Amino acid sequence: MLDSIRVRLTLWYTGVLTLVLVVLALITYFIFWRSTLQRTDVNLSELSEAFLTTLDAEVKDQSGPDSLKLAGQVAITEHRFRDHVFAIFDAVGNIVVSSQDVPPAAPGSSAGGPLSSQSFQRFLDASSRAERLFGKVKGGKDGYRGFMRHFSSTGKTYVLVILQSLHAQQEMLEEVTSTVAWVIPIAIVLASVGGYFLARKSLAPVVAMSSQAGRIGAANLHERLAVQNDKDELGHLAQSFNSLLDRLSQSFERQQRFMADASHELRTPVAILRGEAEVALSQQARSLDEYRESLGVLHHEAERLTHIVEDLFTLSRADAGQYPLQPRDFYLDELVAECVHSARTLALAKKISLNFEEASESPIRADESLLRRMILNLLDNAIKYTSEGGRVTVACCRTGEEYVLSITDTGGGIPAELQPRIFERFFRADKARSRAENDGGGAGLGLSISRWIAEAHLGRLELTRSDSVGSTFTAYLPAPPSPSASTS
Ligand code: ADP
Numbered sequence: 001m002l003d004s005i006r007v008r009l010t011l012w013y014t015g016v017l018t019l020v021l022v023v024l025a026l027i028t029y030f031i032f033w034r035s036t037l038q039r040t041d042v043n044l045s046e047l048s049e050a051f052l053t054t055l056d057a058e059v060k061d062q063s064g065p066d067s068l069k070l071a072g073q074v075a076i077t078e079h080r081f082r083d084h085v086f087a088i089f090d091a092v093g094n095i096v097v098s099s100q101d102v103p104p105a106a107p108g109s110s111a112g113g114p115l116s117s118q119s120f121q122r123f124l125d126a127s128s129r130a131e132r133l134f135g136k137v138k139g140g141k142d143g144y145r146g147f148m149r150h151f152s153s154t155g156k157t158y159v160l161v162i163l164q165s166l167h168a169q170q171e172m173l174e175e176v177t178s179t180v181a182w183v184i185p186i187a188i189v190l191a192s193v194g195g196y197f198l199a200r201k202s203l204a205p206v207v208a209m210s211s212q213a214g215r216i217g218a219a220n221l222h223e224r225l226a227v228q229n230d231k232d233e234l235g236h237l238a239q240s241f242n243s244l245l246d247r248l249s250q251s252f253e254r255q256q257r258f259m260a261d262a263s264h265e266l267r268t269p270v271a272i273l274r275g276e277a278e279v280a281l282s283q284q285a286r287s288l289d290e291y292r293e294s295l296g297v298l299h300h301e302a303e304r305l306t307h308i309v310e311d312l313f314t315l316s317r318a319d320a321g322q323y324p325l326q327p328r329d330f331y332l333d334e335l336v337a338e339c340v341h342s343a344r345t346l347a348l349a350k351k352i353s354l355n356f357e358e359a360s361e362s363p364i365r366a367d368e369s370l371l372r373r374m375i376l377n378l379l380d381n382a383i384k385y386t387s388e389g390g391r392v393t394v395a396c397c398r399t400g401e402e403y404v405l406s407i408t409d410t411g412g413g414i415p416a417e418l419q420p421r422i423f424e425r426f427f428r429a430d431k432a433r434s435r436a437e438n439d440g441g442g443a444g445l446g447l448s449i450s451r452w453i454a455e456a457h458l459g460r461l462e463l464t465r466s467d468s469v470g471s472t473f474t475a476y477l478p479a480p481p482s483p484s485a486s487t488s
Contacts, residue, residue: 009199014192021187025180032176036169037145041134044147044162051079051086052151052160059153068153072097083165085115085144091157093124102161115139115163123148127159137163142170205234213241221249261426262312265443269301269308276301304442311445315425318452325367325456332403332477333359335368336396339375346383352390354383359396362403363480366457371477374453374461377446378407378473384442385430386411386470402459403479408472419463423451450475 058071068088076086076099087098095102102115119138126133127148137144144163151160205228212225224245225238280286280294317323340356347354382392390410397404414422418429426444447461454461459477466472 006196006199006203009203010192010196013195013199014188017191017195018184018188021184025184028180029173029177033173036173040145040164040166040169041147044134044145044164045132047079047084048147048149048160048162051075051162054078055151055153068156068158069097071153083167085161085163087161087163089124089159089161091159096158115144120146124159124161127161140165140167142167206237209234209238209241216245218252221245221252258425261444262308265308265426266305269305272301273298273305308443308445311443311449314449315445315452318449318456323456325370327365327367329363329365330368332362332364332366332371332405333396335371336375336394336405339372339379340394343376343379343383346380347392350383350386350390351388352383352386352392354379354392355394357393357395360398362396362398364403364477365480366477367453370453370456374450374475375405375407377450378475381446381473382407382409382411382471385409390470398479398482401479401481403477404474405477406464406472406474408465408470410470413466413468413471414463416466419466422463423447423461 054075055068055071058074059067062068062070072086072088076097079086080099085099085102087102088096090096102120116138119136123133123135123137123146126135127150132149133147135146135148137146143166145166146161146163148159148161151158209225212223216223224242227235227238227242229235230239276294276297280291283290286294314323336359337356340354344354379392379394386392386409392410393408395404395406395408414429418427421427422429424444425448428442428444451461454475454477457477459475461473461475464472464474
């Protein structure tokens with residue numbers, strides 16, 4: 001159950017809300033209690049003023065040794081309220097007059113009234129240390145708030161004590177507490193039910209999205225999630241998911257096309273191999289020459305197969321990012337010269353003149369065998385697609401921060417509408433010719449691999465010109481900083 005975000009959200013929400021409400025209730029209780037006490041204290045202080053004024057006036061009307069006692073009785077009668085206790089003590093702690101039984105101040109006397117004698121005694125003891133004093137006195141139902149002050153009358157010092165019962169305040173606080181005690185749980189229950197439905201409502205699109213996403217597989221990769229509101233977070237999520245599906249389906253389609261093209265390319269040499277072998281085996285008596293001829297065809301097709309499989313393997317490793325480059329330092333101009341030398345036999349066979357224009361020293365750090373493969377691919381194509389007696393020119397120079405290696409032929413060129421596609425895998429502009437004249441390759445993978453090689457070296461490979469008088473393929477490869485640049 002806790003695995004559901006809805007439930008977790010609701011629990012978190014309820015927990016935080018409960019905490020906030022309880023803390024709020026405690027703070028409110030504390031503030032309420034303090035302000036009640038403050039009001040009581042102000043009340044007691046004012047009452048004492050009024051009481052002493054009355055006492056003063058009454059003392060003047062009395063005579064004799066009990067004048068203060070009599071005046072006190074009159075003042076008490078005048079100011080007496082149901083929940084107040086008045087008492088006047090003399091300097092040694094004897095009761096002069098009191099509104100009800102209070103515990104005698106003198107130690108050892110017997111307790112009286114509802115007041116706790118111990119608590120009252122402590123309060124009185126404190127009176128010797130202060131001129132005015134507020135304090136709590138236990139007794140009655142909820143205790144008393146006590147106020148004591150010294151005053152002088154008839155030439156002597158006395159202590160006036162007024163106690164106010166805290167029963168009414170306590171009752172009010174209890175009422176507030178009991179109200180809060182049922183309001184908070186109800187608020188929490190209501191809020192958590194509301195929170196659960198809110199969480200459910202807000203997460204409903206996610207649930208819908210996940211079940212929609214769960215239905216999308218290889219068979220219906222073209223389906224997309226419905227975007228309710230493209231401006232909110234869930235809309236963004238759906239859009240991101242959809243664009244992920246776009247990319248996935250594109251790469252899936254590419255993969256499928258690649259597989260279909262690859263199997264198509266492999267089928268032809270395999271069919272030739274099988275056919276040739278069947279023909280050779282079906283005839284009882286064949287001459288040695290005929291066998292040699294058949295084996296020659298088998299060998300040729302096997303070579304072609306090997307070539308295609310190697311190219312496919314290179315591309316699939318490149319796609320998976322698993323073709324580690326093995327860079328080392330060498331001279332690009334020397335590598336180009338070597339490749340031109342290797343291709344010379346091919347060119348000679350077609351009476352094509354193959355020229356490498358003199359190049360200056362071109363140090364480079366790269367994967368030599370991959371660059372060799374790229375240059376040979378380009379040379380091979382240039383010779384393959386140039387008619388007899390034509391010319392292939394190779395040039396290598398440095399321009400700024402890069403080496404520019406161009407291979408120009410005098411072949412028939414590539415039709416303009418097909419030029420953008422020649423770097424695609426398995427694409428052949430002139431299928432019949434590319435297969436008929438090749439020497440074991442021609443699956444339309446050469447240029448894709450060559451472009452990947454240039455890009456793996458942070459360079460690029462482009463068809464810079466192609467028309468009826470020939471084509472130029474140019475590879476741009478990053479050059480190391482030139483010595484003049486590094487010393488300047
Ligand atoms: P292929 O093995 O068919 O040569 P590539 O990937 O090397 O495959 O070349 C793709 C296609 O580009 C070729 O089939 C050919 O039609 C065209 N092409 C490549 N190089 C040249 C060129 N120098 N002149 C004319 N066409 C070319």
